[in-house]
Amino acid sequence: MAMATLMTLTVAVCAFALALIIGTIGATAKLSRFRFIRIIFDFYTTVARGVPELLIIYLLFFGGSGAVMYLARIFGYHGYIEVNAFSAGVAAISLINGAYQTEVFRGAALAIPKGQIEAAHAVGMSDWLLFRRILVPQVLRLALPGLGNCWLSALKETALVSVTGLVEIMRQAYVAAGSSQMPFIFYTLAACLFLFLTTFSSYGFRRAESWASRGVRSA
C-alpha cells in the first residue's frame, strides 16, 4: 500500500505540474488578441471540462500508442512505441486539470487592475519583465485557492487511472480485496489514505495562501 500511495502521489504531482504549464499557456492564449487562438482554447476547455474524465483516460490509454506512433512516423521512426498506463494517466489528468487551471489563471489575471499593466508599460518594462514582475506574483496569489481545488481534484482523479491497471492506491486495494476476500477493509483503507492525502494537502494550501497574502490587507 505504501508503494501504491507513492504511485498515486507521483501521478498526481506529475499531472499537476504539467497542468500548471498548460494552464499558464491556456490563460495567456484565452486572453490573447488573436481570435483564432481564443477559439481553439475555448474549444479545448469546453471539451476537457464537459467530457467525463474516465472517457478521456480510456481514449489516451487505448489511443495513446497509435497517436504517438503516428507522430513518430512523421519524423521518420517506424518502430513500435507503447504508451504505458503511467504516461497515459498523467497525460489524461494533466489535460483535464490544465483546462480547469486555464480558467483559474484567466480569472486571476482578469482581477489585476489594468492600470498596473499600463503603469508597467509606462516605466518601460518589456512584456516578459511585466509578466515576471507584475503579473506572476499577483496572479499566483489570487489563483492559489483555485489551484488548491485543482490539486485536490487531480489527486482524486488518479483513482480513475486504476482502470488502466496502473498500481496506485485504488488498484492495489482492488487486488488486495480480491485475493483476501475482504473488500470492505481494503476499500476503507484506500478511502483513509485518500482522506489523509487530501486533508494534508488542503492544510498545505491554506498555509501557502496565508503566506502569499502576507502584507495584503483584507476587509
Add this chain to the structure above:
Amino acid sequence: MDFDLMLDSIPQILSGSRLTVLLVTLSLSMGFVLAIIAALLRRSKIPLLVTPIKAYVFVMRGTPLLVQIFLIYYGIGQFEFVRQSIFWSILKSPFWCAIIALTLNTTAYGSEIIRGGLESVSWGEVEAARAVGMSGFLLFRRIIFPIAIRQALPAYGNEVILMVKATSLASTITIMEMTGVANTIMAENYRPLEAFIVAGSFYLLLNFIMTRLIQLIEWRLSGHLRPPKLSSAPAL
C-alpha cells in the same frame, strides 16, 4: 478516421444514454432533497446533528467517488449479515449501488452549496417577513428558501455538470451507460477516437441541456430583479 464505425456506434451509445440520463436524474433529484436537509441540519445549533454532517461532508469530499462506489458495491457485501438482510436485493444490484453512491456524493457537495445560499439570505428579509406575520415553515418556504436557491444556483449548476460526468464511473461496476458502451467499442475495434467522439459529443450535449435548464430556472427565480417590461414602446 472511420466514419462508418462512428455511424454504427451512434445507436449503441444512444441506447446507453438512457441509463446515463436515468442515473443523472435519479441521483440529482434525491441528492437535492437530501442536500437541503443536510444543509438545514448543519445550520442547526445542535452539536449532535452538526458534527455528524460535518464529518460526512469531510469524508465524501475528501475521497474519490470511485472509492465510494467500490466500497458500496463490493465492500458492503463482505458482511454475511448484509447478505442475509432484506436490503441485499438492492445492494447486490450495480444500478442501485451506483445510484446510492452518486446520491450520497452529490448530497455532500450540494449541502455545502445550499448552506452557502442559506447563509447569504440577509436578515432584513427575514425581519420583513416576520413583520408581515410570517413564521416557521411559511417563512422558510416563501422567503428564505427561494432566495437561498437563487444564490446557490450558479454553483449548483457546476455540481450538476460534475454529476453528469460522474455517472461515467458507473461503468466500472458493469453498468452499460454511455462510457461503458464507448469503452466496449474502443476495446473491440481498437479504434478509440471514433467511440470517444460520439460519446463525448453526447456528454457535451447533455451538459449543454443541463446548463440551459439551470439558466432557465435562474431566470424564472429572478423575475423581480429584472427591469419591468414597458407596456408601450418608449418614445425616443
